[in-house]
Amino acid sequence: MCCLTGTVKITTDVDSLRSEIRDKSVRVIDVRRESDYKQDHISTAVNLPLANLLSDDSPERVLKLVNSMGIDDETSVVVYDDTFGALASRVAWTLEYLGHSDVTLLESTYSHWKSLGLENDSDTPEIQSKEHSMKLKSDILATSDYLETAKTRDDVILIDNRERLNFLEQHIPGAISLPYRTLASDDKILRSKEDMKRLLDNRGIAGDSEIITYCGSVGTLSGLAYYALKSAGLSNAKLYVRSFKEWKNLQKPTQKQEDASYWDLSAE
């Protein structure tokens, strides 16, 4: 069973991925560290460590990486990680931004896959390079400049996916807090569509407002949120991919919860 929302497929379930692997109709990307990948990974998966991608995620470089992974415009791609889907989301989003439409997230993590005793090995597959086109999908990207002007519109919702204490301490003015932990269910990287819709609806995140997500530094937690929104049928979403780290470096205004020592409630 797939998690279908309208025609947008966000995640791929375990059984479907297994049959796609058997049919050789999928390119699986493992975004964990190289050393983890080398130990074992989902059979046939290629390795693209997130850090490698982030070292230069210009479209030109991403195009090269995508080609070298044997992905063309028609290839069906499934991405997974072992970090509750956040790293995989960032990679999936990057492919989507490049113009690749058929990319989904594995519905659970690699640990979960392994705990089910499913196919894994340590082989590195032989890949034949392919030619992907570049049609940048700029409407899913938010830059700081874009955000500055968008914030003044009242049909724009800005979501902060960092943990609550970080949000209380400092956030982009006008943002609402939706910690990334709220996005998952017990064993899936995303809650069910109904659960997600109810949660978002309670918060007034609904309708066709434009929604921009951000997190602490590189758009991983907020990448997951981007897909969570889409899974709930909220497709007008953008990722502020450089996130709060850039915002602070640019010395743009921030807001904080005043007159309370909430940090002292934390047991950390």
Place this chain on the structure above:
Amino acid sequence: MTISDLKQSPSDSVKSKINWSRIEEADDFANTVKLFRQGKYDEDSFRRYRLQHGAYGTRMTSDYAMVRIKLPAGEIYPDQIEKISQLSEQYSIGSGHFSTRENIQLHWVILEDVSEIFRGLAEVGLTSREACGNSVRNVMCSPLSGVCPDEEFDATPYALATAKFFLRNPMAQNLPRKFKFNFTCCEKHGMVRMVDVGLIPQIREIDGTAQKGFKIFLGGGLGNKSFVGHQLEEFTPEEDLLYTSIAVMRIFDRMGDRKNLARNRMRYLVNDMGWDKFQNLVLKERAVVRATQSVITKLKVDHTPDIIKRPIRISDEDGGETTPDGYARWLKTNTVKQTQEDYRSVFLTLEAGDITASQLRGLADIIRNFSSEGKGRSGFSQNIALRYVHEDDLTRLYSKLLEIGLAKSGALTMTAPIGCSGTTSCNLALTNSHRLAKEIQRKFLELKLDEDDDLSDSSIKISGCPNSCGQHGIATLGFFGGGGRVGKYMYANYQMSIGGRSDGDTMLGQTLLRVPAKRVIPVILKIIEIFKANKKPDDTLKSWINRVVNGNEDSEIKSIVDIKKILEPLIIPPTMDEDPDFYLDYGSDSSYHTKTGKGECAA
């Protein structure tokens, strides 16, 4: 083979027999919040509704709430702990907080998410319904009930039945004010004289047969003004427990002060009317209740005994295992022997009740693997106990606790102070009492004061304002927060009292002097020094202070005034130039000023 290899799968971990939740309350709450935000529900009605469901307001904002989850009789099961861990990461700050009344609290929850917490709680049978507001608050029971060497019988089933009877009961939805029950095991371990209704189990020989019943205390309580409860009668047989509770609540409901919010706890009614009159009324009302209630109106006390099963372990790993550092100290200051041979109850030292989400997860596993009753019991002092731990499992338990940072010593000593939430989240707070409690604990553990037998039966309790949520009135050394001033500068300043206690000789502490926040630690250390210099061989700090406050001490310290004289030089404020840090409260790097919002204690 290690324990974790053998651990029972979550499915055979013990689960609560009682479902306290109602899932439909989640939807109802979500809808009500929406109506409120749309302006279709007025502020005041919404506040009452919110409190009735266990959600408090938060300091200086209406966007956030604190959700108080009830643990009736203090019982908490592994699956419930895991759920609370998850909820704290999803909707709160990644920590939960054990309170002094066997609740767990999640702070800084977005009001719109509260219903999602209710939904999660319902999955594990928990509720926050009537944890706040003018209702019967969480029914407490001593964490040692059932294992205490001094108890006559286990009051836990009675506490649970009482909680069940009053939860969502129409007669308890709009009392003049909150109403609290505390059951205990024995005189020493409870707080039966500091609550609306306090109960100690008693067995009486009547016509040759043993009859169960209670000693009931009425009209006590801590607050801006505190009172000690009165014993209703020699012995109240168990059949009369419910009738007595109903009678007391009916009188309070009819006669309690619904106008003057600051004086509407039942203790004021008792005080204004005089005990004799109140006592008479209760006895008469009880006769009426007994005569008019339907036969089916009963406490449903579940007497099925809990299954005590030592978690399975195949091989004995004791051979060659070394005892970890700090074990003896921990054993001494955190565990008590149970009536049941070979078993101990183990108290965990938390910092002012705080525990992280990952510690909670670890704790759930530890309970499954070490408690032969398969559940935890929260205590009276912002902590939690694992009971029925076999003596032979203690070293291994200690190692496991070390791994998750919960093996600190001193849980049952003065080095585990209570601190209410203070400025970390409470609207009425004047000081950061929560952090001060942590600072004292860190310092005193570093000084190994937990190992000092002279100090172990004393207590330190801190409130962030006069309202007593931190129970300062019954502490050996109690503090409540306020502001002090030097010229134009303000600083956090605590009113200190000494000699309070909540046992058989319950009394409130006597005011000693005001101590600036940054001088509290030196002042306590000085008191310990004076005590050491003047004590008799058998004295503990508690017994010595008791003699002093009662004017029975014959050393050079004759009274509280003599202690005050010695302390006074320590509390003189330095100038801002000499010591700017003095003017910052703990946990704050900006200049101290008092700031409060609307309190909801009376709501």
